[in-house]
Amino acid sequence: MNARTKTASPKAPDPGSDHWLVRPATIRLLWIIFSVMLALSVLADFFVEHHPKFGIDGTFGFAAWYGLVTCIAMVLFAKLLGIFLKREDTYYDD
Amino acid sequence: MTIEAIPPALYIFLAGMLMPFFRGSWRLLPVLLAPALLLALIWTAAPGDQLTLQALGMEIIPYRITTAGRLFATVFAIMLATGGIFALKTANTAELAAATIYGGAAIGATLSGDLISLFVYWEIMAVASTMVLWAAGTEKAWRASFRYALVHFMGGVILMAGITGHILETGSAEFTAMQADSIARWLILIGFLINAGAPPFSAWLPDAYPEASPSGTVFLSAFTTKTAVFVLLMGFPGESMLIWIGLYMVFYGIIYALLENDMRRILAYSIINQVGFMVTGIGIGTEMALNGAAAHAFAHIIYKGLLLMSAGVVLHRTGMRKCTDLGGLFRTMPVTTILGIIGALAISAFPFTSGFVTKSMISQAAADQGLAWAWFLLAAASAGVFLHAGIKFPWFVFFQKDSGLRPKDAPAEMKTAMYIFAFLCIAIGIYPAPLYAALPFSADYVPYTASHLVFQFQLLLFAGLAFFLMLPLMKRTLTITLDFDWFYRRFMTALAREFSLRGGLIRQRSIDAAMKRLYRFQATLERTHGPQGIIARTWPIGSTVLWVALLLGIYVLVYYL
Numbered sequence: 001m002n003a004r005t006k007t008a009s010p011k012a013p014d015p016g017s018d019h020w021l022v023r024p025a026t027i028r029l030l031w032i033i034f035s036v037m038l039a040l041s042v043l044a045d046f047f048v049e050h051h052p053k054f055g056i057d058g059t060f061g062f063a064a065w066y067g068l069v070t071c072i073a074m075v076l077f078a079k080l081l082g083i084f085l086k087r088e089d090t091y092y093d094d
Numbered sequence: 095m096t097i098e099a100i101p102p103a104l105y106i107f108l109a110g111m112l113m114p115f116f117r118g119s120w121r122l123l124p125v126l127l128a129p130a131l132l133l134a135l136i137w138t139a140a141p142g143d144q145l146t147l148q149a150l151g152m153e154i155i156p157y158r159i160t161t162a163g164r165l166f167a168t169v170f171a172i173m174l175a176t177g178g179i180f181a182l183k184t185a186n187t188a189e190l191a192a193a194t195i196y197g198g199a200a201i202g203a204t205l206s207g208d209l210i211s212l213f214v215y216w217e218i219m220a221v222a223s224t225m226v227l228w229a230a231g232t233e234k235a236w237r238a239s240f241r242y243a244l245v246h247f248m249g250g251v252i253l254m255a256g257i258t259g260h261i262l263e264t265g266s267a268e269f270t271a272m273q274a275d276s277i278a279r280w281l282i283l284i285g286f287l288i289n290a291g292a293p294p295f296s297a298w299l300p301d302a303y304p305e306a307s308p309s310g311t312v313f314l315s316a317f318t319t320k321t322a323v324f325v326l327l328m329g330f331p332g333e334s335m336l337i338w339i340g341l342y343m344v345f346y347g348i349i350y351a352l353l354e355n356d357m358r359r360i361l362a363y364s365i366i367n368q369v370g371f372m373v374t375g376i377g378i379g380t381e382m383a384l385n386g387a388a389a390h391a392f393a394h395i396i397y398k399g400l401l402l403m404s405a406g407v408v409l410h411r412t413g414m415r416k417c418t419d420l421g422g423l424f425r426t427m428p429v430t431t432i433l434g435i436i437g438a439l440a441i442s443a444f445p446f447t448s449g450f451v452t453k454s455m456i457s458q459a460a461a462d463q464g465l466a467w468a469w470f471l472l473a474a475a476s477a478g479v480f481l482h483a484g485i486k487f488p489w490f491v492f493f494q495k496d497s498g499l500r501p502k503d504a505p506a507e508m509k510t511a512m513y514i515f516a517f518l519c520i521a522i523g524i525y526p527a528p529l530y531a532a533l534p535f536s537a538d539y540v541p542y543t544a545s546h547l548v549f550q551f552q553l554l555l556f557a558g559l560a561f562f563l564m565l566p567l568m569k570r571t572l573t574i575t576l577d578f579d580w581f582y583r584r585f586m587t588a589l590a591r592e593f594s595l596r597g598g599l600i601r602q603r604s605i606d607a608a609m610k611r612l613y614r615f616q617a618t619l620e621r622t623h624g625p626q627g628i629i630a631r632t633w634p635i636g637s638t639v640l641w642v643a644l645l646l647g648i649y650v651l652v653y654y655l
Contacts, residue, residue: 019425022496038559041551048544053461054469063473063552070474071481071560074345075567078352085576086353089416092574092583 038064097143101157102135103205103215106174106198113191121190125178128194129171132201136164144207152267155207162388162534166204166324169392170197172518173316173399180403180511181309184410189229193313196222200317204324208267209257209282212325216253216289220246223318226310227302235305241579242302245288245295246318253285272329283330290322290373291366292339296346297579299366304358304415308406311358315365315402316395323372323391327534332379337468340377343370344475351482352568353575355417357405357491361398364441364483367475368394374472375456378463381535386455388534393448393522397440400515401487404434407508408491411501417570421494427503431492433512440519442484443476445550448522451529451541454550458539476550477557484554485561490570 020026042061052058059065109128116123136159144158174197181190199218206212220243227239259278261267274283291299303314330336347367354360368390375387407430408423409415424431436447443449453476460469504512522529530537561568623629 044548063549064556067477067553067556075564078349086573
C-alpha cells in the first residue's frame with residue numbers, strides 16, 4: 001500500500017518548478033483555448049441545420065444555454081439539499 | 095429450436111470453483127478460458143435455440159438464446175475476463191472465485207428462458223456478490239455486506255412471491271414480456287427494480303459497492319444492475335411508469351454524486367444515474383428506445399468498469415478514497431489519469447466515444463414519441479453526467495490541488511485491463527456498426543450527424559463551463575449525504591432500541607410484580623404451614639384426644655337427631 005515514492009516538497013514558491021500543466025501561464029492558455037471552443041461550438045449553429053421537435057430546442061445555441069443553465073440549477077439544488085441532508089462522514093460509525 | 099446442451103453459465107461456475115487450484119499468473123487460465131468458451135458457445139447458437147427440461151410439473155428453460163440476452167451475456171463475459179486481468183495480482187482467491195461465479199450467474203440470468211431458472215441465477219448472484227464484498231476483509235465491508243444482503247434477499251423474496259403468483263395465474267413459468275396488471279406481476283416488477291437501484295431502495299448501491307476491494311468494486315458495478323436492466327427490458331418493455339422511475343434515478347444519481355466526497359461513491363451514484371437512462375429507455379419502449387437501453391448497458395459496463403479501475407488503482411496505490419485527501423495525482427500517474435479521462439469522456443457521451451453512439455438513441459426515441467418532458471430532462475441529465483462524473487471525478491482525483499501524494503502508476507496487469515476497456519470505449523464510439531448489428535432490433539440509427547455533434551459539443555462544453563464557474567460551491571467537505579438507508583440504519587435501529595428499552599422495562603415491572611405476589615403467597619404459606627404455622631405446629635397428645643372426643647361427640651349427637 002505504501003507506495004508514496006517521494007513526498008512533494010511542501011514549499012514550492014517558484015511556480016516554474018511545478019509541473020508545466022499547473023503553471024499559471026498554462027492555465028491561462030487553457031482558459032483561452034476553452035473559451036475559443038465554447039465560442040466555436042455556438043457559432044457552429046449558423047452553419048448546421050437542427051431539427052427541433054419542441055419549439056425552444058430550436059433557439060440559437062440551445063444546447064449551450066440549456067446545458068449551462070441546467071448545470072448551474074443542479075449544483076444549486078444539490079447545495080440546497082445538502083443543507084438538510086449532509087452529515088459528518090463519521091455519522092454511521094459507532 | 096430445442097437443443098441438447100449444458101447451460102453455458104455452468105462452465106463459468108466451474109471456472110470459479112476451480113479458481114483456488116490456480117496460483118499467481120496461472121489464474122489467467124480460468125479467467126480467460128471460461129469467458130472465451132462461453133462467447134464461442136453463444137455466438138455459434140442461433141436466437142431461439144433453447145434447452146427444455148421437465149421439472150416440478152413445468153417446462154424449465156435454463157438456456158435460451160435471445161438477441162438481447164446474447165448481447166448482455168457477451169458484455170458480461172468481456173467484463174469477467176478484463177476484470178479478472180485487473181484483479182489478477184491483487185485480489186485474493188475468494189474474491190476472484192466469488193466474482194467469477196457472480197458473473198456466471200449474471201450470464202445465466204440473461205440466458206434464462208423461464209422465471210424459475212432466472213430466480214435461481216438471481217439468488218446465486220445475491221450470494222456471490224455478498225461474498226465479493228466479504229473478500230475485502232474489512233470491518234466496514236463486513237457490515238455493508240449485511241445491509242446489502244438484507245436488501246437483496248428481501249428483493250428475492252418479493253420476486254419469488256411474484257413469480258409464484260404469476261405461475262398460478264398463467265400456468266406457465268416462461269419468461270416473456272408482461273404488464274404490471276396484477277399483484278403478482280407488480281411484485282415481479284418491484285423485485286426487478288430493487289436490483290436496478292430504483293427508488294426508494296437506491297442506497298444499497300453506494301452503501302455497499304465502494305466498500306469492496308479495488309477490483310471487487312469493478313466486478314460489482316457490472317452485473318447486478320445490468321442484469322436488472324436486462325430483465326426489465328425483456329419483462330416490462332414500454333411500461334410507461336418506468337420513464338418516471340428512470341428519470342428520478344438519473345437526477346438522484348447526479349445530485350447525490352455532486353454532494354459526495356468519496357471517489358468510489360461518486361462513481362457508485364453515477365451507476366444509478368446511468369441505469370436511470372436505460373430504465374427510461376425501457377419505459378419509452380419503442381424499438382429505438384429498447385435498442386438504446388441495451389446498447390447503453392453494453393457501453394456502460396465498459397466505461398464504468400474503466401472509471402472504477404482508475405479509481406481502484408488510486409486506492410491501491412495510495413490507500414485513500416476521499417477527494418479531500420486526493421488531488422494532483424496526474425504528475426506520477428499519467429497512464430491512469432489519461433485512461434480514467436477516456437472513461438469519463440465515454441460516460442459523458444463525448445463524440446467519438448461509446449456513450450455518444452448509445453445514449454443518444456434513448457433521447458432520440460423520446461423525441462420521436464413527442465415526450466417533451468422526458469426529452470428535456472434527458473438533455474439536462476446528459477449535461478449533468480459530465481458535471482458529476484465526466485469532470486468531477488478526474489478533476490478532484492487527478493488534478494484539483496497538489497495533495498503531495500506521489501504514488502506510482504498502475505501495475506502492469508491493471509494497466510492492461512484499463513487499456514483494453516479504453517480501447518473498447520473509443521472503438522465502439524468510432525465504429526458502432528458491430529454493436530448496432532448485435533442489438534435486439536434492427537437499428538437504422540445514424541449517430542454522427544452535424545446537428546447531433548454540434549448539440550453534444552455545446553451541451554458538454556457549457557456543462558464544463560458551469561463546473562468551473564461553480565467550483566467554489568463544489569468544494570469538497572468531509573460529509574456524507576443522508577439517504578433512504580437512514581431509515582433502516584438509524585430510524586429502525588433507534589426504534590428497535592427504544593422498543594427493547596421499553597419492552598425491557600415492562601418485562602422488569604411485570605417480573606417485579608409477579609415476584610412480589612409470589613413472596614406474599616410464600617409469606618401466607620409460611621404463616622399457616624411454616625414451623626410456627628397453625629397447620630404445621632406440633633400438637634400435644636392431650637389436645638388431640640380432646641379434639642377426637644369432641645368430634646365423636648358431635649357425630650353421636652348428629653346421628654341421634
